[in-house]
Amino acid sequence: MSQEMQNAKTAVVIGSGFGGLSLAIRLQSAGIATTLVEKRDKFGGRAYVYEQDGFTFDAGPTVITDPTCLQELFALSGRKLENYVELMPVSPFYQLRWEDGATFDYVNDQAELERQIAAFCPADVDGYRRFRSYSERLLEEGYVKLGHVPFPDFRSMVRVAPQLVALQSYRSVYSKVSQYVSDEHLRQAFSFHSLLVGGNPFATSSIYALIHALERRWGVWFPRGGTGALINKGLVQLFKDLGGEVTLSTSVSRIETANGRVSAVVAEDGRRFAADIVASNADVVHTYRDLLKDEPLARPTAQSLMRKRFSMSLFVIYFGLRREHPELKHHIILFGRRYRELINEIFKGPALPEDFSLYLHAPSVTDPSLAPQGCSTYYVLSPVPHLAAAPIDWSVEGPRYRDRILDYLEARILPGLKSDLATCRIFTPQDFNTELNAHLGSAFSLEPILTQSAYFRAHNADDKIKGLYLVGAGTHPGAGIPGVVGSAKATARVILEDQRELAEAQ
Known part of the structure; x- marks a missing residue:
């Protein structure tokens, strides 16, 4: 263990999502003995894997958009991602389909993109070029420069405010896209990405328009064996190779503190994991309200977080068919007959659209x-709306909603679906709440609006409780694989700086 690390003998990371795993790898690589504690019987958090009737289903994230942030985790110890997992390019990135019969193959070829844009509206080709340039500027400022930098105090936010104002980050994604293109299909095509990280395109800061440039720069990838292979054969195996300790099926009941400092993580079965450092990849409200319920210093943060706006939830159907559909693209977006109105109902309720x-x-x-x-x-x-926006009994509505969606898919894109159906399971907002401890069943934690960005999200290091840190979708920069991996980098940076200061003070 290096000299500056000798005062940090142990760390415990709660939760094995992409954020928790990435942070555990960084800490272990830095010489801090780290234990990863996971509630469920498999690693991954939202990137869980279901195996049913011979079919393999990735439960959550499926779009890998910045392989470099993952490669960096392996490079910390002189290893290479490609020696663990193969990433395969996906093209088109997405196929977009509308109910009027229009389609758009979202590819990384500029000439082909412009040809398709011209088919919708020739005048929008130049507008798209300007939008891409704008998106590139956002990528540099919002992701490359700030995506892995912690915002510990308001001054850190003030320092970057001029750049954010200059890029008009106070406007919504849809508003900025509409400044460049006039065709409604194209406005939807270049604004829907914020939904992939839990954001309403009509309310989310335009900074999230950087996702377009991120995909254009690094492409879209899929791991051979699925996202679960990236988790298990990649990140978990790397952590084990570094000497990290893991424990599954271990539900945490509380984070133990003494005199304003963390001292241990206590499991529901009574096991106690002593730690100088505790980092939670669990839901931020669950962390402060439930795991720290005995710590008075945590209550103001819990109350503050519960007053914030949370992202929508998701209703997910996993299904296998007894036939192949080679004509399909890997990622398909099926737009409904409404866009703005539907999104408004998804985020605000009061009922299931x-x-x-x-x-x-x-x-x-x-x-x-x-x-x-x-x-x-x-x-x-x-x-779909989260549990507070629409109080739905999903034990009753879930099967009905499943059948409605499967009927729709059969009529629109998968003929013969019901007769070919081999296996099926669903995951509802209630499951997000019970299985993942997600506040209100939110799928992406805090909604990514400007007043809940950077400093205004849950902080990477707690302001009052020494040794307590956070990582994941509720912290800066937010949800999505690049976001939570960037969050891990920011949190690791704070932890290592704190340890150096502690070593110097002693």
Whole structure:
């Protein structure tokens, strides 16, 4: 252990999502003996894996958009990602389909993109070029420079405010996209990305328009064996190779503190994991309200977080078919008949909308090994209100909603779906709440609006409790794989700085 690390003998990371795993790898690589504690029987958090009737289903994130942030985790110890997991390019990035029959293949070829844009509106080609330039500037300022930098105090926010104002980050994603293109199909095509990180395109800061440039720069990828292979064969194996300790099926009941400092993580079965450092990759409200319920210093933060706006939830159907559909693209967005009105109802409720827009994931198009021979595997998700926005009894509504969505898919894109159906399961907002401890069943934690960005999100290091840190979607920079991996980098930076200061003081 290095000299500056000798005062930090142990660290415990709660939760094994992309953020928790990335932070655990960084701490272990830095010489801090780290234990990863996971509630469920498999690693991954939202990136869980279901195996059912011979089919493999990635439960959550499926779009890898910045391989470099993952490669960096392996490079910390002189290793290479490609020696653990193969990433395969996906093209088109997405296929977009509208109910009027229009389609758009979102590819990384500039000439082909412009040809498709011109088919919708010739005048929007120049507008798209200007939008891409704007998105590139956002990428540099909002992701490359700030995506892994902690915002510990208000002064840190003030320092970057001029750049954010100059980029008009106070405007919404949809508003900025509309400044560049006039066709409504194209406005939707270049604004829907914020939904992938829990943001309403009509309310989310335009800084999230950087996702377009991020995809254009680094591409869209899919791991051979699925996202679960990236988790288990990649990040978990790397952590073990570094000497990290892991424990599954271990539900944490509380974070123990003494004199304003963390001292241990205590499991529901009574096991106690002593620690100088505790980092929570669990839901931020769950962390402060439940795991720190005995610590008075945590109550103001818990109350503050519960007053914030949370992202929508998701209704997910995982299903396998007894036939292949090679004509499909890997990632498909099916826009419904409404856009603005539907999104407004998804984020504000008060009920489940009658119509829906869907994301269909067809991974066996890229990797046939995820389904039995001659079969194909899918998941389809529908953004829905969280539990407070629409008090729905999902034990009753879930099967009905599943059938509505499957009927829609059969009529629109998967003929014969019901007769070909081999296996099926659902995951509802209530499951997000109970399985993942997600506050209100939110799928992406805090909603990414400007007043809940950077300093205004949960902080990477707690302001009052020494040795307590956070990582994941509720912290800066937010949800999505690049976001939570960036969060881990920011949190690791704060932890290592704190340890150096502690060593110098002693």
